[in-house]
Amino acid sequence: MKKILLTLLLLNSALLAEINVAVSYPFIAALTKTVGGDKVEIVTLAKGNWDPHFVVPRPSLIRQVSRADLLIINGGGLEIGWMPPLIRQSHNRHIQPGTKGFLDLSQFLTLIDKPTSVSRANGDIHPEGNPHYVTDPYVMPKLANAIAQRLSEIDPDHSTEYQNNATTFEKKWQINLARWEKEMAPMKGTELIQYHELFNYFLKRYGLVSVGNIEPLPGINPSSRHTLELIKYMKAHNVKLILQDVYHSSKTAKYIAEKTGAKEILMPHDVDAVHEADTLTHLYDTMIKRITQ
Amino acid sequence: MKKTVLTMALMPLLLSAESTYTNYSSSFNQSAFVPDVSLIIDGSYVNRSVSDDEMENYALAGSELPEYNEFNANSGLNLNYAELSLHSDVDQAFTLDGVFHFNTEGVEIEEAYFTTTSLPWSFQLKGGKFKSSFGRLNKQHQHVWDFADAPLVYNAFLTPEGLNHIGLQLQWLAPTPWYMMAGVEVMQSGKEGSFVNESFTDGTSNTEVKAATEPALYIGYLKNSFDIRDATILFGLSAAHGATKTADDIGVDGFDGKTTVYGADLLVKNYFDSYSYLSWQSEVLQRDTSGDNTTTLAAVDETQRGAYSQLVYAYNQNWRTGLRFDTIFHDSQELDPDKMRNRYTAMLEYNPSEFSRIRAQYAHNSAFTDTTTGNYKDIDTFILEINLAIGSHGAHSF
Incomplete structure (x- = not known):
């Protein structure tokens, strides 16, 4: 009986979720959940307490990327060491870079600390600039809007809901920003x-x-x-x-x-x-x- | 003289072009389309308990198991290869990869293949010359291996080059909750190893034994993986089947038959944090060969089995160490078919960064015999290997 209930529950949530979203890091999952609500089913590929540069491209992650309708990444080279093999082995044509199902959040921001010269003698540097923009709370509303925009393109039926969620988030976030300031x-x-x-x-x-x-x-x-x-x-x-x-x-x-x-x-x-x-x-x-x- | 005049005549033209229209070249700048390029160099110092000349008298015990020296072949210093890799999208439907091995003897196309990116229903097609996904180690390049050389059983059944031929590959990812991937490949036969396919004359009947119609090598595999907390379990079953038609040295008479190699692999890898892990990897391979030997007129039906098992511990990003046991443990043609012929290997690695590695490896090998007397010979090998990579960031698959 318990099992049947569980199955029904799972089935129910699967039916409700319209878009499968795979995201690289937990902060993107949090933003996507805020914007997408119950219209999205989210899997997070990396763990929040491990090094974001070195995520192990386990086959289980390949499976999760293969299932996704939308892949959202941090960008700025942070995933260079582990995301390409996942995308390649996912056999998923919907999330290839350059398609509607691939969203690189760094494209919406101007990265700081962009090196003027690039050499590995200076360590494992990011030529695109510092990719760790997650530590700045001010970037979040911009990213929420970018996610809402992309979710609307993939699922136009719920476009108003996504935009409203992003706007609500932005309003509430301003209060937080003022407090933190x-x-x-x-x-x-x-x-x-x-x-x-x-x-x-x-x-x-x-x-x-x-x-x-x-x-x-x-x-x-x-x-x-x-x-x-x-x-x-x-x-x-x-x-x-x-x-x-x-x-x-x-x-x-x-x-x-x-x-x-x-x-x-x-x-x-x-x-x-x-x-x-x-x-x-x-x-x-x-x-x-x-x-x- | 003529050249000088021409250059002088062109000089003002060139200069004026440069000074007046400085933007000329950047309008057609294509540098953004340069593919991802990387160069990997692998070199080693080798010290063996027997000299290189003596080494030629020893071979892996057992029938039809030739000794190969792909890497770390000579005592002293070796440049194993300089590997040049190119990778880029072709368009919205294909990507292209080229991997070239430069060594002192020349250049070899290690791999050159296209991969589709837009097939529906989780299919992917690959074509060209590529390393087969048979087993676990076969598709990995040498610099990804945990040890400086391949296990004995790989060298013996698949050659150190591995199953790496011209062919087509179709892979499918199943819509299961866990990772399940099935693949089939058809390939042209090789020039060495288990799947040689060449015509020769049957000396007794004076008729031609024709090579099988190419592609004559068929490969299939199924791989499954799931996680238990921070541990990943990956296991696979593989088979390769093809014609084996080998002419004797003089081209008259030989072996006319077929070979199947079966493989089972298991990997358990547990991560303690972002950098430290313990992994245990094992494979068992079996080779069945059947057919006729036109020299001896005898029917041949032989089976050989081999395996390796290795334990690798990464302490942090800088230090790794590992142990490997490998063996050929069955050969139906031998007097004592179940005699184990073993090798023990230990390695210690220091990685100054993600892009460089220094590895010390010691192996005690008691699997080789003197080819004339048939007596076993213990061989000890010490290898100090350096591996360096420049260029685009190589992201390795699991």
């Missing part, structure tokens, strides 16, 4: 270091200054020489904050904190990166709470 105001001008250039958008938005990275080059593990230089600089300039991401080892950050008396903060970079950051609003709430405390 106020909460972050005292932090303006604060100098800090971070593990990877993961929070540049957040820092730029609220006027904080990143003076160094724990990794000597993007994608390269910490070296003792670089760490010692960093400690020397932090002592000389009285830098008291370290932003550590959730997926790299925090060993070096702890060591630096111990040597300099700086505070090490575990910062979420996406929805579900830490337990409290379970929604888009809670993501920024958590980031701001942790950095201001």
Whole structure:
């Protein structure tokens, strides 16, 4: 009986969901859910607490991409190491780049930190610019509108609903933005270091200054020489904050904190990166709470 | 002299063109259409317990199992290959891939194939010269392998080149809740290994044994995969069937028959975080060969079996280590058909970045015999391998 009920329930949800959407990261899932409501069935390919650059292209993900009517990615080269084989092996003609079923959100934004020269001697850099725009809450309404626009093209029957949802989101989001602006105001001008250039958008938005990275080059593990230089600089300039991401080892950050008396903060970079950051609003709430405390 | 005059005459023209219409070349700039290009170089230092000259006297024990030296062939320093890869969309319906192996002997088309991107019902068609998706290791390039060389059973049954011929491939992804992929391939026969297909003269009756009509090699496989928490399980069944018509060295008499290779593979890979994992990968292969030997006039019906099993642990992005056991464990033609002929391999890797790898590998091989005396010989091999990649970011499949 329980089984039948479950089957009916599943069947029901399958019938209600009109569009299968596969998204690369949890924040895109949250946005898509907000805009698409019960008209979309969403699968998230990456986990929020793992390195967004290195997602394992497991065959189960191939299956999820093959089922999708729409694939939404972060873009800016963040998925370059794992999305191409998934798309290739999905045998899904509806989500190939250049089709209606493929949406690259970075196309709607201007990326910062675009390098003027590109060489792998400088680490695993992103030639398109810094792809970690998720840390800036101000980009979200723009992305919600982009998703609403694309959902409307795929499913014109519910176009008004998608547009309305995006507009409602934008209105509510403005209240959040105003609150966060106020909460972050005292932090303006604060100098800090971070593990990877993961929070540049957040820092730029609220006027904080990143003076160094724990990794000597993007994608390269910490070296003792670089760490010692960093400690020397932090002592000389009285830098008291370290932003550590959730997926790299925090060993070096702890060591630096111990040597300099700086505070090490575990910062979420996406929805579900830490337990409290379970929604888009809670993501920024958590980031701001942790950095201001 | 003539050239100089011409150049001088053209000079003002060129100069004026450059200074007045600076935008000329960018109007027709095609650089945005350059395909993804990458170059991978693999080199090694090899130290063996027997000299290269001596090595020629030893071969993998058993019938018709030739020794191959595709990679790390010589003692001392080797440049295994410089692999140039090109990839791009052709149009909205096709993508094109070219993989070329440059080595000191010349250039080889490793792969050159098109793939469709717009077939309905989860079908995909591939055509050209490509590595078959038979088994687990066959379609992977050497630089993706966890060890510097292929298992004995791959070398013996499929050649180190693997099943890599001109052909067509059709793959289908089933609409199941888990990953299930079925594929069929037809290929032209090879020049080496289990599926040679050539005409020769039967010396007894003086009639011609004709090569089978090409394409004479048929391959099929079914692969399934699902996740249990952070572990992925992938298992596959494969079969390759084709004509085996091999002329003796002088072109008169030979073997007239057919071969089937069956394969079963299993991979269990558990990720602890974004970088650290433990993987266990195994394959068992069986080769059945039947037909007639026109020299001895004997009917041939033989079966051989081999397997490998390997455990790889990635500690973080920089360090990986692994162990491999591989064996030929059945050969129906031998006096003692179930004698196990084994090799043990261990490796340790340091990856300074995603684009470079240094690997030390040690192997103890007791699967080879002296071809004249038939006595087994233990061979120890140490390989220090370096692999470097430049160009477009190579995203590897699972």
